[in-house]
Amino acid sequence: MPRPKRLLLSLLVMSMGSTAWAADRGAPVTQTHPVSQTYHGVRVTDPYRWLENSDDPKVIAWSDAQNTRTRAYLDHLGQRQVVFDRLMAAYRAQSPSYTDFHPAGGHVFAQAVLPPHQQPVVGVMDGGADPKTFRTIIDPDRIDPSGQTTIDWSVPSPDGRLLAVSLSRNGTEDGTVHVFDTKTGKETTNVVPRAQFPTAGGSLAWKSDSSGFWYTRYPGEERPEADRHFYQQVWYHRLGTPVSQDVYVAGRDFPRIAEIALDNYGVSQNGHAVLMSVQDGDGGRFQQYVIDQKTGQVTRISDFDDRVVAAAIGPDDHIYLISRRNAPRGEILETSLDHPAVADAKRLVAQGEGVIMGGAEFGGAPVIATRKALYVREMVGGPSHVAVFSPDGKPAGDIPLPPVVSVSDVTPISHGEMLVSFNSYLTPHQVMRYRPATGKLKPTPLSSTSPVSFADCETVRTTATSRDGTRVPMTVIRRRGTRLDGQNPTLVYGYGGYGISETPRFMGAWLRAWLDAGGVYVDTNLRGGGEFGATWHEDGALTHKQNVFDDFAAVSRQVIAQGYTSSSRLAALGGSNGGLLMGTAMTQTPELYRAIVSLVGIYDMTRIELDPNGAFNVTEFGTVRDPAQFRAMIAYSPYQAVRPGVKYPAVFMATGTHDGRVNPAQSRKMIAKLQADTASGYPIYLSISDKAGHGMGSAVNVRLGQTADYVAFLFDQLGMKL
Structure with a gap:
């Protein structure tokens, strides 16, 4: 006994x-x-x-x-x-809730809470993000009926055929990447260990032709036990090859406490580059890098003292940088893949009353750039909104949101429309469809309801x-x-x-x-x-x-x-x-x-x-x-x-x-x-x-x-x- x-x-x-x-x-x-x-x-x-x-x-x-x-x-x-x-009872009676939208291959992938499931699932909808078409790809409850296996994060391949998922157990956040076929839900042979752990986390960005991906990797037996959750690096995995053949990309000269984020919002639309952010521990100091997809060359955009906290790529390989150097609430700088260094950037949007949201403390893309507009999440004291600017940085109003909300994501989908996700204290998670042509929001069935x-x-x-x-x-x-x-x-x-x-x-x-x-x-x-x-x-x-x-x-x-x-x-x-x-x-x-x-x-x-x-x-x-x-x-x-x-x-x-x-x-x-x-x-x-x-x-x-x-x-x- x-x-x-x-x-x-x-x-x-x-x-x-x-x-x-x-x-x-x-x-x-x-x-x-x-x-x-x-x-x-x-x-x-x-x-x-x-x-x-x-x-x-x-x-x-x-x-x-x-x-x-x-x-x-x-x-x-x-x-x-x-x-x-x-x-x-309230959990079981609530509607499905959809978050973390990723357009890929003409479809929209999303994470969903589906009561009475013990864990969120990941699935796919049509290009218009109609939840009636939602089909589950990965259900952790099926993998582990105990409910103790969870999805740390997931990223679909650009062609939408594959889904890379970090899975961990018992709240450890100690994740291994698994790759699944999105049509059959079956796992492929591509299993990549040591890709995710707290606090530095983990991330992954696909190559534009879906043939492989860059990912974060923690040390194995090459370092003593005390160092195996530090010294994070970036490696490249080609599908169908053993992990032992993966190629080192960056990280050997990064700080021991580097926290690396491979940005899926920072993949250029023509497939030329991937953005990478490196934070020096938890204190809010960042470096920004760009990885050339063709050559694998890594180029530094900004150093820690430049105070660039986030970056995004827009059409024609324009790079948008959120800088807090001499602008504590943030300003937007513009540069390009041809000349990515912050020293070559020009100011596009000056600091305003609101805080331009970017950096590890804010999820989602810092800037959503289309050929006709820039969409920028701004915060004032806690609540936030979405400011709209012309491509040359001129103010063009706001997306019309209710008061006292927090905007969690802005996601471009088909036909030039956007999904705008936001939260409030008194109403459940809402997902609205924004049409730039009309400047209006329209409710969607992706929004949550609660008893x-x-x-x-x-x-x-x-x-x-x-x-x-x-x-x-x-x-x-x-x-x-x-x-x-x-x-x-x-x-x-x-x-x-x-x-x-x-x-x-x-x-x-x-x-x-x-x-x-x-x-x-x-x-x-x-x-x-x-x-x-x-x-x-x-x-x-x-x-x-x-x-x-x-x-x-x-x-x-x-x-x-x-x-x-x-x-x-x-x-x-x-x-x-x-x-x-x-x-x-x-x-x-x-x-x-x-x-x-x-x-x-x-x-x-x-x-x-x-x-x-x-x-x-x-x-x-x-x-x-x-x-x-x-x-x-x-x-x-x-x-x-x-x-x-x-x-x-x-x-x-x-x-x-x-x-x-x-x-x-x-x-x-x-x-x-x-x-x-x-x-x-x-x-x-x-x-x-x-x-x-x-x-x-x-x-x-x-x-x-x-x-x-x-x-x-x-x-x-x-x-x-x-």
């Missing part, structure tokens, strides 16, 4: 050595083994360093004890099953004033007629990092449940994001990271001041970099919050760059090797900020054993310290899933189960009921 043995081991482990008695009385008692280290004259002591070793039987036993306690609590909450059932209605709700855009006077945007989602009596349970969400913008998105059944139980939801646009361009990001990165935490505290105080809630009814939610935000919220301003949910978070800033994937974060957070950056990091590092006797909020943390982006040890150590030191009497819970990673690729029942867990926790702590 393995479970009793493991529990017995847990008890033995916790009775040995130096022991800290948990102030959270229901929590497992965790032993301490202090390890001290000095950085630039500052001594830092880590009492739970031993919890970093995921393979240690003692750590496994400790994790099991935490999980057992958390599950006993959650499964005892009647609301948890009610919430899960509502989420699953969840927000007809009785509204969004309110407002701002809070941060410590240094900066105005921080926030969006309040509430039922109409909500009383400002300070009694509404309120949940504030934040991220604030990597230049990633917080944009309108439909949250469906769980948000509806929150509002039905009397809650208010607040979305924040903190510094560190890209909502107002490069300066907004830089003001929340490296030694300026504290601004992010000040912004979030300002929003939290504002919702109290406006009468939405009180600190006894206020909760906060964030994940990953937003988990770091949650860590600072609970340690810097514990009195503001009654409960905090922190998912797959970062907490010990002295150790993050030593984690398996941590080196990618240095360009965003800094390094302990730099004195100034260390001082900034240690000043806010949540793990070091936990103090005995402080009344911390109730905390729910979750992590996944297969997380390749943030080490689960970060959550283990933070939970141990909080459980030992809190004096509030509120519980501190940790949930660890062996069927999840950082959140990407998990099966529907896993994702909905995790959501039901933290929503039920919040309901319990804030006294909410459906």
Whole structure:
């Protein structure tokens, strides 16, 4: 009986050595083994360093004890099953949802969510993108009935005959490329390993004659184990040949933390070239390259200091560059394949009020260029729109979109028309057909429908004033007629990092449940994001990271001041970099919050760059090797900020054993310290899933189960009921 043995081991482990008695009385008692280290004259002591070793039987036993306690609590909450059932019923009743459109071979390929499937599928429609003609090519549920295999990304060949797909399992994002025949759905013999992994990801671009493709590849046995998720390179695979004969193209002189993106929007229409972007870690510095399809020669367009964050190819091999050099909101430069260097480019569209969306923080093509117009996605504070320019850069209006939406994609299809995809807080994903000749949008059956209605709700855009006077945007989602009596349970969400913008998105059944139980939801646009361009990001990165935490505290105080809630009814939610935000919220301003949910978070800033994937974060957070950056990091590092006797909020943390982006040890150590030191009497819970990673690729029942867990926790702590 393995479970009793493991529990017995847990008890033995916790009775040995130096022991800290948990102030959270229901929590497992965790032993301490202090390890001290000095950085630039500052001594830092880590009492739970031993919890970093995921393979240690003692750590496994400790994790099991935490999980057992958390599950006993959650499964005892009647609301948890009610919430899960509502989420699953809404998912099963929603319409198919279509995204990631790729025209090829006279057809339109797309990813589709087809309830009740556990994973999205990839299929093909006719050239007019009629969903009635949609035919599934790859269904991960058929490949793996457990629902644990997912599609990382897919790219059709230019002739539409083949589909290259990266597949991974259990949320690992550790992907292998498989190539399928689009007519039969059968797999070919072309299997390419080591093409995808977090954080650098992976990508692929086909040769124009569909005879092969360029792809990203991680090292194998030629490098030690610690380097095999770094040093990403580009190789070329010719169909029908073994991988051992693939040809090296680029990457040997790139940084160890290079994040390479082969751009399928950057394949020239006449097949002359492919664009390639290289990011130096996660900090937002890019190089741009062009690969000659005929010769394989690689030419650099721009270097890191040129601040060109994205590129696209248009008709006649014109190259459009999104530059933020002396233009933090972005400007468009034009060059050509004959003279691609940024030094030879001319300014086509000057910086305006909106942020020209481009770079790793924004998906989709930065510029869609036709012979008659340029279509450019622009953002102002979170919401976005599509600006139209003539080929010579003169403004020609906007595509007429509803207010407060985020445009996720603009895709040219047949007859010169466009599919425009956008999201909002109160309506599900919409896909409209845009006809340039009329300048009008027309609804399509590609748009999603949901059984969840927000007809009785509204969004309110407002701002809070941060410590240094900066105005921080926030969006309040509430039922109409909500009383400002300070009694509404309120949940504030934040991220604030990597230049990633917080944009309108439909949250469906769980948000509806929150509002039905009397809650208010607040979305924040903190510094560190890209909502107002490069300066907004830089003001929340490296030694300026504290601004992010000040912004979030300002929003939290504002919702109290406006009468939405009180600190006894206020909760906060964030994940990953937003988990770091949650860590600072609970340690810097514990009195503001009654409960905090922190998912797959970062907490010990002295150790993050030593984690398996941590080196990618240095360009965003800094390094302990730099004195100034260390001082900034240690000043806010949540793990070091936990103090005995402080009344911390109730905390729910979750992590996944297969997380390749943030080490689960970060959550283990933070939970141990909080459980030992809190004096509030509120519980501190940790949930660890062996069927999840950082959140990407998990099966529907896993994702909905995790959501039901933290929503039920919040309901319990804030006294909410459906």
